[in-house]
Amino acid sequence: MEMMTPGRKGPLLPVALVTGASSGIGRALAGAFAGMGNHLLLVARSADRLAGLSRELQAAHGVSVFCCPADLAQQESPQRIFDYCTLHHLSVRLLVNCAGTSRASDFSDLAFEDIERIMQVNMSAAARLARLFIPGMAAERDGAVINIASLGGLQGVPGLGLYSATKSFMITLGEALHMELRGTGVKVVTVCPGFVDTGFMESSGHDRRGVRLPVRSVDVVVRAVLRGYRQNRMRVYPTILDFLVIFSQRFVSRHFSVRLSGYLAAARNNR
Numbered sequence: 001m002e003m004m005t006p007g008r009k010g011p012l013l014p015v016a017l018v019t020g021a022s023s024g025i026g027r028a029l030a031g032a033f034a035g036m037g038n039h040l041l042l043v044a045r046s047a048d049r050l051a052g053l054s055r056e057l058q059a060a061h062g063v064s065v066f067c068c069p070a071d072l073a074q075q076e077s078p079q080r081i082f083d084y085c086t087l088h089h090l091s092v093r094l095l096v097n098c099a100g101t102s103r104a105s106d107f108s109d110l111a112f113e114d115i116e117r118i119m120q121v122n123m124s125a126a127a128r129l130a131r132l133f134i135p136g137m138a139a140e141r142d143g144a145v146i147n148i149a150s151l152g153g154l155q156g157v158p159g160l161g162l163y164s165a166t167k168s169f170m171i172t173l174g175e176a177l178h179m180e181l182r183g184t185g186v187k188v189v190t191v192c193p194g195f196v197d198t199g200f201m202e203s204s205g206h207d208r209r210g211v212r213l214p215v216r217s218v219d220v221v222v223r224a225v226l227r228g229y230r231q232n233r234m235r236v237y238p239t240i241l242d243f244l245v246i247f248s249q250r251f252v253s254r255h256f257s258v259r260l261s262g263y264l265a266a267a268r269n270n271r
């Protein structure tokens with residue numbers, strides 16, 4: 001993480017902090033928020049990709065873009081990102097918790113390193129960043145936290161058990177924060193996409209050819225995020241089908257829902 005550069009001088013600059021900005025949904029959201037005139041702070045491990053995106057967005061939208069490469073699997077990273085903001089006089093008004101990681105595997109086959117990494121990135125880092133930046137947003141009575149969770153967080157998904165548990169954590173924490181922060185000027189929106197056309201499945205070892213749900217474009221998720229953000233929705237489903245999959249769970253047993261989610265995700269196919 002670049003901490004040795006001299007700090008930016010001048011008044012506090014409001015920025016949107018996007019984690020997972022180096023690819024997929026996070027990259028597209030960074031573009032969307034830059035297009036709306038927001039200055040940005042981009043976070044992910046891939047420093048080169050962040051630098052390339054930063055140049056692209058500054059040229060296209062005339063906004064300031066800062067990059068803070070960080071491995072969110074390391075417990076100290078959220079505090080270091082907060083310190084970077086202090087050093088550079090950045091005031092985070094929008095936090096997009098988009099970085100995420102997974103491993104398609106039965107739980108008993110998961111390596112301990114994978115367990116730690118998935119829990120640290122998907123839960124601890126997102127929670128710590130929210131805890132660090134929400135007080136500043138509340139003090140300004142202006143801010144938002146957007147969590148990119150998953151449909152998988154609404155029931156256990158066999159073959160993606162730990163991942164789905166981390167997304168459940170994000171959904172329930174987001175719901176509680178949404179209520180706690182009502183009336184403070186800080187929105188908390190949790191978005192639950194189904195399968196999305198990014199490199200996520202491939203990097204998780206999840207063979208997408210077996211998936212029995214439509215794989216949506218990133219644009220569908222971006223539109224859902226912007227809709228949820230404008231309306232301060234507690235939970236957002238990007239498509240009607242996503243909504244129906246979850247709504248229909250009211251009429252069947254939990255056992256059936258979990259079994260169906262395993263069938264639709266087909267993450268155990270390569271066993």
Ligand SMILES: NC(=O)c1ccc[n+]([C@@H]2O[C@H](COP(=O)([O-])OP(=O)(O)OC[C@H]3O[C@@H](n4cnc5c(N)ncnc54)[C@H](OP(=O)(O)O)[C@@H]3O)[C@@H](O)[C@H]2O)c1
Binds near residue numbers: 020148
């Ligand atoms: N694709 C789907 O089907 C789908 C469905 C529902 C929800 N989601 C969620 O959407 C979010 C974005 O995923 P995506 O589909 O856009 O996949 P992606 O293209 O693989 O993006 C994942 C992002 O997370 C970052 N990341 C991963 N591990 C990290 C770490 N240790 N430290 C810092 N950053 C890290 C990656 O950056 P670096 O590799 O550069 O660090 C990358 O920018 C995730 O939270 C995922 O759970 C995805």
